[in-house]
Amino acid sequence: MNPAVEDYLKMIYEFESDRKDQYVKNARLAEQFGYTIQSINEMIKRLKGMGLVEYKPYRGVRLTDKGRKEALKLVRAHRIWEVFLSDKLGLPWEALHDEAEKLEHAVSEAVLERLYAFLGRPEYCNHGNPIPDQTGHMAPTYKKSLFSSSVGETVVIKRVVDYKPLLNHLNKLDLSLNDQVRILEKDTFAKLIKVDKNGELITISQTIAETIYVTQD
Numbered sequence: 001m002n003p004a005v006e007d008y009l010k011m012i013y014e015f016e017s018d019r020k021d022q023y024v025k026n027a028r029l030a031e032q033f034g035y036t037i038q039s040i041n042e043m044i045k046r047l048k049g050m051g052l053v054e055y056k057p058y059r060g061v062r063l064t065d066k067g068r069k070e071a072l073k074l075v076r077a078h079r080i081w082e083v084f085l086s087d088k089l090g091l092p093w094e095a096l097h098d099e100a101e102k103l104e105h106a107v108s109e110a111v112l113e114r115l116y117a118f119l120g121r122p123e124y125c126n127h128g129n130p131i132p133d134q135t136g137h138m139a140p141t142y143k144k145s146l147f148s149s150s151v152g153e154t155v156v157i158k159r160v161v162d163y164k165p166l167l168n169h170l171n172k173l174d175l176s177l178n179d180q181v182r183i184l185e186k187d188t189f190a191k192l193i194k195v196d197k198n199g200e201l202i203t204i205s206q207t208i209a210e211t212i213y214v215t216q217d
Contacts, residue, residue, distance in 0.1 A: 005052075007101075009071040012024050012053065012063055013071035014075070023061065025059075026040045051064060051066050069136075075132065077107060079129055080116050080119065080122075080125075082125045083125055083126060085099050086126040087119065092171075093127060093167050093177075094168050121133070123138070127160055128213065142159040142215060145211075146209040147193055147212075149193075149214060150186075152182070153183045154180060154182045155180070156215055157181070157213075158177065158213055159177075160213070170212075173204065174197070174202075175202065191206035191207070
């Protein structure tokens, strides 16, 4: 399968995972990939012709059963490589995506299974996304955003959106997976949330806080 097709399947799958309404708007794909709407539309037509997606005007695109099966294989390979690159080679989380992207297209299923076993069959990648097992089953996805947390609540960061500019920004804020923070203040008008991490006050925009997923401590 063409790497460009694979990248679209993965992206649609990841967007679907965060939504109750699983249709993904073409504009969102354009924003993520940095392509024109025309380019996105052309690829969607191609994917539809391959039986990988279905498209509804004004709602967007979603994976078919065939497309979801292919996407799961790709996501699995990508996230397994991310664990290896982080845990065994020490790459920072903002560097994992690009390197895993290169490796996932080249690895055989047999080698991937050996790598998965070597790593101890991890349930989550280093951005907190669940890793499907060989049958497609996976641990639960953390879906509660930091911004949806209540003032006074103490939460633990369990997942972040795998987007390099975001990860670089979180590095500057000194926030990472498994950090515990307490919600001090939430201003929905100013679109800000203030949290305490080990006595340090951190102010986070709503846009950023909605890409950080947590569980109650």
